[in-house]
Amino acid sequence: MRAPRANSREKILAAAADVAREAGPGSLSLEAVASRAGVSKGGLLYNFPTKAKLMQGLVESYLRDFQKALEARTAESGHESALSAYIKLSADDCERPKPSASWIFSAIAEDPDFLTPIKAFKHQLLERLKEETSDLGSLLVCFLAIEGLRSMNLFDSDVLSEDEHKLLVASLLKIAG
Amino acid sequence: MRAPRANSREKILAAAADVAREAGPGSLSLEAVASRAGVSKGGLLYNFPTKAKLMQGLVESYLRDFQKALEARTAESGHESALSAYIKLSADDCERPKPSASWIFSAIAEDPDFLTPIKAFKHQLLERLKEETSDLGSLLVCFLAIEGLRSMNLFDSDVLSEDEHKLLVASLLKIAG
DNA sequence: CTTACTGTACCGGCTGGACGGTCTTGTCAA
DNA sequence: TTGACAAGACCGTCCAGCCGGTACAGTAAG
Numbered sequence: 548m549r550a551p552r553a554n555s556r557e558k559i560l561a562a563a564a565d566v567a568r569e570a571g572p573g574s575l576s577l578e579a580v581a582s583r584a585g586v587s588k589g590g591l592l593y594n595f596p597t598k599a600k601l602m603q604g605l606v607e608s609y610l611r612d613f614q615k616a617l618e619a620r621t622a623e624s625g626h627e628s629a630l631s632a633y634i635k636l637s638a639d640d641c642e643r644p645k646p647s648a649s650w651i652f653s654a655i656a657e658d659p660d661f662l663t664p665i666k667a668f669k670h671q672l673l674e675r676l677k678e679e680t681s682d683l684g685s686l687l688v689c690f691l692a693i694e695g696l697r698s699m700n701l702f703d704s705d706v707l708s709e710d711e712h713k714l715l716v717a718s719l720l721k722i723a724g
Numbered sequence: 725m726r727a728p729r730a731n732s733r734e735k736i737l738a739a740a741a742d743v744a745r746e747a748g749p750g751s752l753s754l755e756a757v758a759s760r761a762g763v764s765k766g767g768l769l770y771n772f773p774t775k776a777k778l779m780q781g782l783v784e785s786y787l788r789d790f791q792k793a794l795e796a797r798t799a800e801s802g803h804e805s806a807l808s809a810y811i812k813l814s815a816d817d818c819e820r821p822k823p824s825a826s827w828i829f830s831a832i833a834e835d836p837d838f839l840t841p842i843k844a845f846k847h848q849l850l851e852r853l854k855e856e857t858s859d860l861g862s863l864l865v866c867f868l869a870i871e872g873l874r875s876m877n878l879f880d881s882d883v884l885s886e887d888e889h890k891l892l893v894a895s896l897l898k899i900a901g
Numbered sequence: 902c903t904t905a906c907t908g909t910a911c912c913g914g915c916t917g918g919a920c921g922g923t924c925t926t927g928t929c930a931a
Numbered sequence: 932t933t934g935a936c937a938a939g940a941c942c943g944t945c946c947a948g949c950c951g952g953t954a955c956a957g958t959a960a961g
Contacts, residue, residue, distance in 0.1 A: 571832075571833070571835065571836050572832055572833050572836070573832070573833030573834055573835070649836075652829055652832050652833060653833070655748075655749055655750070655829050656748070656749050656750035656829060656830070656833050657750055658748070658750070659748050659749070659826075659880070662879055662880070662881065665881075666879075666881045666883065669881065669883055670883050673883055683888070683891060684891050684892070684894070684895035685895070687884070687888055687891060687892040687895065688865060688869050688892065688895050688896060688899065690872075691868075691869040691870075691872035691873055691876075691892060692865050692868040692869040692872055693868075693872065694871075694872030694873075694875055694876060695867075695868035695869055695870065695871030695872035695873075695874075695875060696868055696871075696872075697872075697875075698871055698872060698874075698875030699868075699871060702839055702843075703836070703839065704839065704842075704843045704846065706843065706846055706847045706850055707864070711860070711864055714860060714861050714864060715861070715864040715865065715868060717861070718861035718862070718864065718865050719865060722865065
């Protein structure tokens with residue numbers, strides 16, 4: 548078996564995310580991704596036989612990374628609540644000026660059902676957080692506010708200043724207790 | 725001058741929103757919109773000479789309606805804060821099971837810059853709310869939570885049950901004071 | 902009143918280009 | 932030599948935008 552030059556799959560996934568971010572979600576074509584990944588179209592289609600499979604790969608890798616990051620956070624600050632860890636993780640994620648997941652828009656355009664696993668993931672996360680908190684109202688407020696933060700980052704709407712961002716996070720942590 | 729059969733522009737705009745919602749944002753083609761609006765492709769192109777112009781029309785009409793609804797809310801409940809009115813309006817908007825604005829995804833795919841006016845609108849709204857509140861932290865939490873609510877509705881992610889939705893709104897109104 | 906002309910609103914076939922996916926032809930490690 | 936894998940020319944489809952029509956209201960001259 549010929550060894551993959553580097554890990555082609557990873558490179559392609561990263562390239563796809565880059566293209567979507569830089570050229571816009573509407574310009575995410577197989578050729579563009581292949582060229583960006585330093586791979587031919589044939590090579591891309593070998594790894595992902597279909598555009599839909601590529602999208603699926605993006606979703607799965609995104610969810611895997613997210614889960615890993617969340618577990619790492621909750622583990623390293625074991626005395627805190629999982630909600631606090633989630634808040635901090637999200638705050639860090641959204642501080643990066645560039646939205647890292649514009650490819651989601653391409654996936655939705657391809658087929659709205661690509662959202663299903665993400666939906667399921669979030670639902671599961673919320674359920675886990677529920678088990679841990681006594682005050683459901685506060686939890687919901689925090690959860691939705693984080694969702695808002697992520698949404699703004701995704702839409703590249705930096706409506707909040709840096710100070711406001713910090714104040715928000717502090718307020719959320721206070722509510723979370 | 726021949727009178728327009730009905731207001732074609734409005735019909736076309738509504739049809740575009742319908743198509744995006746029902747067939748998915750990736751299937752928003754001019755032909756589909758024209759057919760849905762009971763208009764020929766030529767007729768559509770007469771009213772909106774370009775797909776981009778159609779998207780722009782959607783954005784403008786969306787923002788106009790939103791502003792109107794917000795003004796109506798704040799006027800009819802004059803003793804409350806504008807933030808409370810905004811919360812209630814958004815809660816109502818997001819109770820409708822069908823996301824009303826999936827066309828936004830089509831617009832982003834066409835050109836991410838279509839978000840600019842929406843961004844500006846939200847920024848302006850936040851500024852207006854700031855002038856009215858003493859506690860910036862609470863305002864930010866509420867504002868972002870609403871953003872999260874709207875985002876979930878947009879992505880058709882009904883992670884919250886009806887009871888949770890109500891609890892959330894109640895909690896937000898309490899925070900808003 | 903009638904005929905000729907003008908501008909508006911709309912129709913639908915056509916085309917050029919872009920894009921997803923296939924196929925043939927390499928290439929290199931084992 | 933063989934077989935896993937890459938390359939990129941090629942094909943069919945879809946779609947935005949163009950263009951040559953059609954219908955009809957108003958205007959105006961005869």
